[in-house]
Amino acid sequence: xxxxxxxxxxxxxxxxxxxxxxxxxxxxxxxxxxxxxxxxxxxxxxxxxxxxxxxxxxxxxxxxxxxxxxxxxxxxxxxxxxxxxxxxxxxxxxxxxxxxxxxxxxxxxxxxxxxxxxxxxxxxxxxxxxxxxxxxxxxxxxxxxxx
Amino acid sequence: xxxxxxxxxxxxxxxxxxxxxxxxxxxxxxxxxxxxxxxxxxxxxxxxxxxxxxxxxxxxxxxxxxxxxxxxxxxxxxxxxxxxxxxxxxxxxxxxxxxxxxxxxxxxxxxxxxxxxxxxxxxxxxxxxxxxxxxxxxxxxxxxxxx
Amino acid sequence: xxxxxxxxxxxxxxxxxxxxxxxxxxxxxxxxxxxxxxxxxxxxxxxxxxxxxxxxxxxxxxxxxxxxxxxxxxxxxxxxxxxxxxxxxxxxxxxxxxxxxxxxxxxxxxxxxxxxxxxxxxxxxxxxxxxxxxxxxxxxxxxxxxx
Amino acid sequence: xxxxxxxxxxxxxxxxxxxxxxxxxxxxxxxxxxxxxxxxxxxxxxxxxxxxxxxxxxxxxxxxxxxxxxxxxxxxxxxxxxxxxxxxxxxxxxxxxxxxxxxxxxxxxxxxxxxxxxxxxxxxxxxxxxxxxxxxxxxxxxxxxxx
Numbered sequence: 001x002x003x004x005x006x007x008x009x010x011x012x013x014x015x016x017x018x019x020x021x022x023x024x025x026x027x028x029x030x031x032x033x034x035x036x037x038x039x040x041x042x043x044x045x046x047x048x049x050x051x052x053x054x055x056x057x058x059x060x061x062x063x064x065x066x067x068x069x070x071x072x073x074x075x076x077x078x079x080x081x082x083x084x085x086x087x088x089x090x091x092x093x094x095x096x097x098x099x100x101x102x103x104x105x106x107x108x109x110x111x112x113x114x115x116x117x118x119x120x121x122x123x124x125x126x127x128x129x130x131x132x133x134x135x136x137x138x139x140x141x142x143x144x145x146x147x
Numbered sequence: 148x149x150x151x152x153x154x155x156x157x158x159x160x161x162x163x164x165x166x167x168x169x170x171x172x173x174x175x176x177x178x179x180x181x182x183x184x185x186x187x188x189x190x191x192x193x194x195x196x197x198x199x200x201x202x203x204x205x206x207x208x209x210x211x212x213x214x215x216x217x218x219x220x221x222x223x224x225x226x227x228x229x230x231x232x233x234x235x236x237x238x239x240x241x242x243x244x245x246x247x248x249x250x251x252x253x254x255x256x257x258x259x260x261x262x263x264x265x266x267x268x269x270x271x272x273x274x275x276x277x278x279x280x281x282x283x284x285x286x287x288x289x290x291x292x293x294x
Numbered sequence: 295x296x297x298x299x300x301x302x303x304x305x306x307x308x309x310x311x312x313x314x315x316x317x318x319x320x321x322x323x324x325x326x327x328x329x330x331x332x333x334x335x336x337x338x339x340x341x342x343x344x345x346x347x348x349x350x351x352x353x354x355x356x357x358x359x360x361x362x363x364x365x366x367x368x369x370x371x372x373x374x375x376x377x378x379x380x381x382x383x384x385x386x387x388x389x390x391x392x393x394x395x396x397x398x399x400x401x402x403x404x405x406x407x408x409x410x411x412x413x414x415x416x417x418x419x420x421x422x423x424x425x426x427x428x429x430x431x432x433x434x435x436x437x438x439x440x441x
Numbered sequence: 442x443x444x445x446x447x448x449x450x451x452x453x454x455x456x457x458x459x460x461x462x463x464x465x466x467x468x469x470x471x472x473x474x475x476x477x478x479x480x481x482x483x484x485x486x487x488x489x490x491x492x493x494x495x496x497x498x499x500x501x502x503x504x505x506x507x508x509x510x511x512x513x514x515x516x517x518x519x520x521x522x523x524x525x526x527x528x529x530x531x532x533x534x535x536x537x538x539x540x541x542x543x544x545x546x547x548x549x550x551x552x553x554x555x556x557x558x559x560x561x562x563x564x565x566x567x568x569x570x571x572x573x574x575x576x577x578x579x580x581x582x583x584x585x586x587x588x
Contacts, residue, residue, distance in 0.1 A: 022197045023204035026173070050169045051214075053294065057170035058232050059213050063206025085205050086408060087434055089236035089383055089530040091557045091579050093550040108577060109534040113407060114380060114436070116532045116577070136549060136557070138532050138579050140381055140434060142408070147200065233555060234581055236383040236530055238410045238432050240403040255430060256387040260554065261527060261583070263385045263430070283402060283410070285385050285432050287528055287581060289555070316491045317498035320467070344463045347588065351464035352526050353504025360500050379499050383530035441494065 005036040007079040014039065014071045017082075021067065029064050031071070037107040039071040044126075045099045056096035061103070061121050061135050065090060068105030069117035069139035076110045082146040086114070088139035096134055098123025103137075115141045152183040154226045161186065161218045164229075168214065176211050178218075184254040186218040191273075192246045203243035208250070208268050208282050212237060215252030216264035216286035223257045229293040233261070235286035243281055245270025250284075262288045299330040304369045308333065311376075312365065323358050325365075331401040333365040338420075339393045350390035355397070355415050355429050359384060362399030363411035363433035370404045376440040380408070382433035390428055392417025397431075409435045446477040451516040455480065458523075459512060470505050472512075478548040480512040485567075486540045497537035502544070502562050502576050506531060509546030510558035510580035517551045523587040527555070529580035537575055539564025544578075556582045 007013060011034045018024060018031045024041070027049065032040040041064045043049075043056075051057040066085055074083045105119040121135040154160060158181045165171060165178045171188070174196065180187040188211045190196075190203075198204045213232055221230045252266040268282040301307060305328045312318060312325045318335070321343065327334040335358045337343075337350075345351040360379055368377045399413040415429040448454060452475045459465060459472045465482070468490065474481040482505045484490075484497075492498040507526055515524045546560040562576040 017199040020197075020199040021204065022195050023206060026195045048169050048173045050167075052164040052167040053229070057168065057210060057214075059170060059206060059210025062209050062213070063204060066206050066209070067204075082200070084242070085239055087236065087238040087381065087410075087432075089234065089579060091234040091549070091581065092232055093557050095231070108532070109574065116381075116534050118577070133549065136559070136579065138381075138530060138577065140532065234528065234557075234579075236432060238402070238434065240410050255385070256427065263387050263528075265430070280403065283412070283432065285383060285430065285528075287385065311493040314491075314493040315498065316489050317500060320489045342463050342467045344461075346458040346461040347523070351462065351504060351508075353464060353500060353507050356503050356507070357498060357500025360503070361498075376494070378536070379533055381530065381532040383528065385528040386526055389525070 005076050007077065010075045014074050017074065018071060023063065024067060027060060027063060034075065036075050037072055039068050039075065039105045040102055041068045042100065042102045058092055061096055061101060062090050064103040065119040065121050065135065065137040068103040068119045069137060070141055072105035072107050072117050073115040073141040073143060076107055077143045080146055081143050083141050083143050086140040086142050088137050090135055090137040092135050094132065094134045096123060099126045100124050100128065113142060115143060117141055152223050154224065157222045161221050164221065165218060170210065171214060174207060174210060181222065183222050184219055186215050186222065186252045187249055188215045189247065189249045205239055208243055208248060209237050211250040212266040212268050212282065212284040215250040215266045216284060217288055219252035219254050219264050220262035220288040220290060223254055224290045227293055228290050230288050230290050233287040233289050235284050237282055237284040239282050241279065241281045243270060246273045247271050247275065260289060262290060264288055299370050301371065301373045304330065308365045308368050311368065315361065317357065318361060321354060321357060328369065330369050331366055333362050333369060333399045334396055335362045336394065336396045350395065352386055355390055355395060356384050358397040359413040359415050359429065359431040362397040362413045363431060364435050366399035366401050366411050367409035367435040367437060370401055371437045374440055375437050377435050377437050380434040380436050382431050384429055384431040386429050388426065388428045390417060393420045394418050394422065407436060409437060411435055446517050448518065448520045455512045455515050458515065462508065464504065465508060468501055468504060475516065477516050478513055480509050480516065480546045481543055482509045483541065483543045497542065499533055502537055502542060503531050505544040506560040506562050506576065506578040509544040509560045510578060511582055513546035513548050513558050514556035514582040514584060517548055518584045521587055522584050524582050524584050527581040527583050529578050531576055531578040533576050535573065535575045537564060540567045541565050541569065554583060556584060558582055
C-alpha cells in the first residue's frame, strides 16, 4: 500500500454503501473510522436486540463484524467495485453484557478477487470505558465490478 | 435417542426461550418446527433488513441460523439447562434475493457440555415455492445449568 | 448437472492430481470414489500419525477432508482448471479412536470461480464396520486455469 | 495473568506432550517458543508433504497451527489437565511456496472449560528471512482433567 488505496475516493464509497444498508440503520449501528484496510462500526445495547437472557444477540455482533470486514475490504477495492461476504466464522468469547460494542475490521490480505479480513468486537461502557474483547471474526470477501 | 430427549418438555422450553429473544421479534422471525434435535426458524424479506444492493443482509440469515442451531441443541438438553453459541461459521452460497427464508437447524452430535449443530438456510417465494439453498452453518453450542 | 460435469474426463484429472499429492502418500491415504461432485478419501490409523493420547491427529483427518473437498470441486471444474482451498472449518465431534477413516467430500454449490464443499469424516473398524461421524468440514475452494 | 500461569511447570508439560505427538515428528515439526499463552511450532518444506503443484499441503500448515493453538491453551491450563481441539477454521492467504513455516499460536481468551486461540502461519526462507503471512487460524480448545 505504499502507493495508497486503488480508489482514492474509498471513504465516500464506503459511507455511501453503508448508508444503503437498511439493516445497519435498524440495528442503530453507525460507521465510525474508515481508513485504508480498516473500518470500525459501533452499535449500542438495545432491548430490541437481545437473546433469551437479555444480552445482545450474537447475530447483532456478527452483523456489525460482517459489515466491518466487508467495508474494510471495500476500502482497498478498485473504483466501481462492490464486495460480498463469501463466508465467515465468529468465536464468541464472552457474553455480550456491555452497553456499547465496536467491531474493528481489518484486511489481512487483499487479492484481486478475494480478500481475507478479520474483525474484533469489543464491548464497553456507554463512553467506551472498560473495553473488553467479546468476539472475533475471520471472513472471506469477494470483490467484483458493481452490478 | 431411542429413549427420547432428556427433557420431555423440550418444546415448551424452546418456545418460551425463543419468545424472550427480542431480536427474533425485531427481525420478524418465527419459530416453526420444534422436534428432538431439529428446529426451524423462518423470516421474510423486509426493506428494513437489507444490505447495500437490496438483498437481505447476511447478518439476518446468520441470526436465524444461529438461533436455529442453538435451539436444536436445547431440544436435547437436560431440564433446567440453557444454551449459548460458542462459535459458528457460515458459508453464503447465493445472494439472498428470495422473499422468504427458513433456517433448518439440526444436531450433529450432542455431548454433555458441547453440542455440534448445523443449519441450512433456504430461500423461496412467499409460499415456500422454488426453495434454494442460500447458506449453510456449522456451530458449536455450550449447554449449562440456566443462570 | 442434468448435462453431466463440464469435463467428461473428470475422474482421470482427479486421480492424476491426487497421485501428485505426495502428502496423501505420506499419510497412506487412498482415493476411493470419484463421482461428479463427490470424492471419498480413506486413511488408516498409524502410530506415526498420532496426537499425544495415541489417537489420530486432528491434522490428519483435516488433511484428507480438505483434499476430499478440493477434489469434489475439481470433478465439476472445466477442463484445464485446477483447484485450491481458500479456507475451511472443521468441527471435531469425537476423539479419532477408530482404525479406519473415510472423508466423504461433496459439492454444495459450484460457482464459476468459487465452490462451496463439505466433507464428513467417519471412523470405523478395519473393514468399515461400526461407522461413526468423527468430524465435519465446510470449505471454500477456488477454481482457476491451471498454471 | 498477573499471577502467572496456573501451572508453573507449563513448559515441561507442553514439551512432554508435544514429544508424544508422533505426527509432529512425521512432519519434521519442532516446538520452538513456549511461553504463557503463546507457542510456536516450525516445519520445513519437504517433498513428502506437498499438494499437486509442489507446494506444502494445506493440511501440513493446518496441523502445525492446530497444535500451536492447542499447546498455547495448555500453557494456561491447571496441572493435570489435557487439551483437545473442538473445532478450528483456517484461511489460506497465499500459496505455501516458502521453505520454512512457523505457526505462532496465542490464547485469545482462556475460560475454565473452553479456550479460544488463534495462530498465524508465516512462510520464510530457510533462515527465517522474508517472512510473510500465509495462513491464519481461529480455534476452540477444550481443557479437561487428563484421562
